[in-house]
Amino acid sequence: MTTRRHLLKAAAVAPAAAIATPVFAQAQITWRMQTYAGPALAEHVVKPAIDMFNKIAGERMQIELFYADQLVPTGELFRAMQRGTIDAVQSDDDSMASPTEVTVFGGYFPFASRYSLDVPVLFNQYGLNEIWDAEYAKVGVKHISAGAWDPCHFATKDPIHSLADLQGKRVFTFPTAGRFLTQFGVVPVTLPWEDIEVAVQTGELDGIAWSGITEDYTVGWADVTNYFLTNNISGAWIGSFYANMDRWNEIPEDLQLLLRVICDQSHYYRQWWYWGGEASLRVNGTKMELTSIPDEEWAQVEAAARVFWDEVAAESETKARVVEIFKRYNADMERAGRPYRYT
Numbered sequence: 001m002t003t004r005r006h007l008l009k010a011a012a013v014a015p016a017a018a019i020a021t022p023v024f025a026q027a028q029i030t031w032r033m034q035t036y037a038g039p040a041l042a043e044h045v046v047k048p049a050i051d052m053f054n055k056i057a058g059e060r061m062q063i064e065l066f067y068a069d070q071l072v073p074t075g076e077l078f079r080a081m082q083r084g085t086i087d088a089v090q091s092d093d094d095s096m097a098s099p100t101e102v103t104v105f106g107g108y109f110p111f112a113s114r115y116s117l118d119v120p121v122l123f124n125q126y127g128l129n130e131i132w133d134a135e136y137a138k139v140g141v142k143h144i145s146a147g148a149w150d151p152c153h154f155a156t157k158d159p160i161h162s163l164a165d166l167q168g169k170r171v172f173t174f175p176t177a178g179r180f181l182t183q184f185g186v187v188p189v190t191l192p193w194e195d196i197e198v199a200v201q202t203g204e205l206d207g208i209a210w211s212g213i214t215e216d217y218t219v220g221w222a223d224v225t226n227y228f229l230t231n232n233i234s235g236a237w238i239g240s241f242y243a244n245m246d247r248w249n250e251i252p253e254d255l256q257l258l259l260r261v262i263c264d265q266s267h268y269y270r271q272w273w274y275w276g277g278e279a280s281l282r283v284n285g286t287k288m289e290l291t292s293i294p295d296e297e298w299a300q301v302e303a304a305a306r307v308f309w310d311e312v313a314a315e316s317e318t319k320a321r322v323v324e325i326f327k328r329y330n331a332d333m334e335r336a337g338r339p340y341r342y343t
Contacts, residue, residue: 119148147267156207214277
């Protein structure tokens, strides 16, 4: 009976004790992410995905999105993320000046890709993901996901009909693309992204080799340039999402998974937005006249790219591995033929 009375007493007290115990809600996780893109472009290349993440994550986690140069200049994005000043970044390796062996391949590595679908295949099926993950882990950054953007074309004030027309042209472009193009007389110019339109208007720049025609129209560059060169030096920009490694490790596994899924959704959005826009604006756009350099002359640029690849490969073992993957992949695509490559 004594034992029974004790059990009944404990049962009666337990609910009251449970009610009296305070329950603390988990504090909301807040990240700050900065993109390389200005507001007009970010409306397509990142904002829809981040809005989707915030809606799904709700009170558990929110990502505050900042645009090009809002918190730090684009060239300082990596260091700011590494230090934890910002938590995450959307950019290419090249323009955010990451101190890794793969930096040269981000953005527009000359002729590494012909089409936007080449990029996810290179990362997911040919081994680039593993190399990027390892390189960024060394410097305290999580490489979340890589994807394709648009091809790289010249938008200029004066028409380009031959390689000779590139001589002396002051062009806003990416570091590696600029390094490659100097052999054809191009003068690379580095300026803040938001200053480009005015720099073209004032004559500080003769043109832009930063994007395809979709971006030219979206951000206003088509309003200040007169010609669009249909030849390109790359079929797709390689860009990624990154996070400070400590911040990444602090969030629960399901939120890590959600962020990965959202990044993939962002990549998918850009696949069709850029691909459709590039074709539609060439056909229906009214702001820029299309020009072309003959294929037989442009072949000099393609041949120079292979020399450039070998020069980069000689710089380190990791770079040599990446170049070897590019060579193997492109050889496979050539052998596969249509629709992968047209020979």
